[in-house]
Amino acid sequence: MDVIRVSDPADPRLADYTRLRDVNLRRHLEAEHGLFMAEGDKVIRRAATAGFAPRSFLLTERRAEALDDVVAASGAxxxxxxxxxxxxxxxxxxxxxxxxxxxxxxxxxLGEVLAGARGIVVLEDLVDHTNVGAIFRSAAGLGVDAVVLAPRCADPLYRRSVKVSMGAVFTLPYTRLDDWYGGLDTLRDAGFDLMALTPGEGSLPMREAMDRLDADARVGLLLGTEGDGLSSRWLERATSRVHIPMADRDIDSLNVTAAAAIACYELSRFGNVAARDHLG
Amino acid sequence: MDVIRVSDPADPRLADYTRLRDVNLRRHLEAEHGLFMAEGDKVIRRAATAGFAPRSFLLTERRAEALDDVVAASGAxxxxxxxxxxxxxxxxxxxxxxxxxxxxxxxxxLGEVLAGARGIVVLEDLVDHTNVGAIFRSAAGLGVDAVVLAPRCADPLYRRSVKVSMGAVFTLPYTRLDDWYGGLDTLRDAGFDLMALTPGEGSLPMREAMDRLDADARVGLLLGTEGDGLSSRWLERATSRVHIPMADRDIDSLNVTAAAAIACYELSRFGNVAARDHLG
Incomplete structure (x- = not known):
């Protein structure tokens, strides 16, 4: 095992770890070098288990032992x-x-990610890495098969997303559309019913919309930007518009991670019902 | 309207607004002076509508006009x-x-908060203000009647909670138990079935547990600390233990706001079903 003690914070070998809270710097650096950061024992183990190749580890004395096996096996x-x-x-x-x-x-x-998928989540232009990570965690936990991202959606492998997802970004298959404008048509052509989650007029309660689907439907759940929601283009190209019924007139919607959790929960229920129908 | 232009950041009249990101300082200051902060036009309007009395407003030139009516009506x-x-x-x-x-x-x-309530959320020792705010927003939006907090649960009126709740903390009735140890017994004595949300062994899928309840049951949903979940004392004093079924073995639970959203969603469904039974 290649253990290197470093005391100079400016040592160029530590360049990958520079200023982790500087979002602009990190975006640039991580894209350019094709890297991402895993933080904490558990998440590092999950990255290793998921087959990612480490460039290096940065551990404090206290922590070095806890990850002995992972480091030794990696050769980094x-x-x-x-x-x-x-x-x-x-x-x-x-x-x-x-x-x-x-x-x-x-x-x-995209074809690889969609192959065999029954229920997917499609994220338009979410900007908050915490939200993206939380949605991956909920989607993976609730049995969603894959996530598809619009070209400008925030990066699931950004440190904060990785951490909040508890590593779900390593195991839940995902990819990015390269065309925002025509992207939903590609998904429809692949046979997906695209449900746009939106509190706007003309949208059905989500459960009701699910009850109208064929038992073997493939469902894509569309979620939009924090605040503004889905673009009019995507709303227009969705198969249906759905909402989670609200009880309080002052609260007209949930935050996107809460809405995503409920929608994935309903999606998993639909999947189960459909599976049972097939068995019976 | 009492408009005072201030250019010295150390002006004592601005003391309420000091160092808003310094959690320790703010906790102390807000508790001592019995104040809380509302941020942004929308949230300030909601605080006013909910009948809170302002101590003062701090606006930049650009914003002063947008809140003209609220400021004028307040006399602050x-x-x-x-x-x-x-x-x-x-x-x-x-x-x-x-x-x-x-x-x-x-x-x-407590009695006032519980009066007439069918479904409530009970938060043990959540520490993250963002989570508390998000749970209030989901609970209010999904028709939960009230929130009860353990003595050490993070403050719903902390600036960050207020903001994330979109002002739901102003309208959703809530109070704090003054006794952590015996608190759940008080709620049971008031006739509540207390469902502890926990991924631990011996817990039922939440929907299944709801199906076993009487149609006129009063339900309290117990949610614990981020990370460690509910204390063993509260698990022991709950009426039942429930979980949200997970599909992915690597993801053994959802984050607390996602779990709360789904649980409140189920609770609202139970409420509706029960209401319908009563009608029929």
Whole structure:
């Protein structure tokens, strides 16, 4: 195992770990170098299990032992630093004491992600990494088969998304549409009923809309930007518009992660019902 | 209307607005002075509509007009500041340009909050203000009647909770138990079936547990701390343990706001079903 003690926060070998809270810098750096960050023992283990290749590990003394096996199996360099050095490199108190830089894999083809999928989530232009991570966690936990992202949706492999997803971004298949304008037509051509989640007029309660579907339908759940929701283009190209009924006139919608959780829950229920019908 | 232009960030009249991101300072200051912060036009309007009394308003020039009516009707002083002064007082770029300090009201008695309530949410020791706010928004939107907090649960009137709740913390009745240890017994004595949401062993799928309830049951949904969940004391004093079935073995639970959203959704469904039974 290649253990390298580093005390200079400016050491170029630590460049992957620079200023983790500087979103603009990180976006640029991670895209350019094709890397992403895993933080904390659990998430690092999950990245390893999911078959991602590490570039390096950055651990504080306290943490180095806990990840011994993962580091040893990887062959990647391990940089061991003091808590002070860690803080100066990453820009905040790294109280979990464990970071790893991983190589990204190329995103799969859309056809590969859709093959065999019954229920998928399609995210338009979400901007908040926490929301993207939370939606991946809910989608994976509730049995959604895949996630498809619009070209401008926030990155699921951004550190914050990875962390909030509890590593679900490593295991739930996903890819990105390369065409926003025509993207939904591609999904419809693949046989998906596209349900746009929107509190707007003319939308059906989600459960009612699901009851109208064929038992073997393939369903894509469309979720839009925080605040403004889905674009008019996507609303227009959806197969139907659905909403979660609200009881309180002052609260006209849920936040996107709450709405996504309920919608994925309904989707999993639909999937189960359909599966049971097939069996019977 | 009492318009006061202030250019000195250290002006004592702006003391309510000091260092809004300093959680420890703010907790202390807000508790001591019985105040809370509303941020942004929409939330400020909702606080006013809900009958809270403002102590003062802090608006940038650009924003002063948009809240003209609210300020005029209140009789509270309006401090108009430049964006630079605002930033130096509150400690970040106040891009929404609108803050108001409001007086808290005394929390209602538990009996008052529970009167007539069919479905309530009971939060144990949640620490994250964003989560508390999001749960209030979901609970209000989905028709939950009230929220009851354990003594140490994070404050729903903390700025971040208020904001994320979209003002639901102003309209959804809530109070705090003054006894953590015996608190659940008080709720049981009031006739509530207490469902502890927990992924642990021996818990029923939530929907199944709901199906077993009497149609006129009063239900309290118990949600625990981020990470560790409910305490063993509360698990022990619950009427039943329920979970949301997970499809993915690697994801053994949802985050607490996603779980709360789904649980409130099921609760509202149960309420509707029961209501229909009564009608029929």
């Amino acid at each position: 360099p391990l940089y061991v630093v003091s808590e002070e050095t860690a803080e100066r490199v990453v820009g905040f108190d790294l109280h979990r004491g464990a970071l790893a830089a991983y190589h990204r894999k190329p995103l799969p083809e | 002083p309006l401090y108009v500041v430049s964006e630079e002064t605002a930033e130096r007082v509150v400690g970040f770029d106040l891009h929404r340009g609108a803050l108001a300090a409001y007086h808290r009201k005394p929390l209602p008695e």
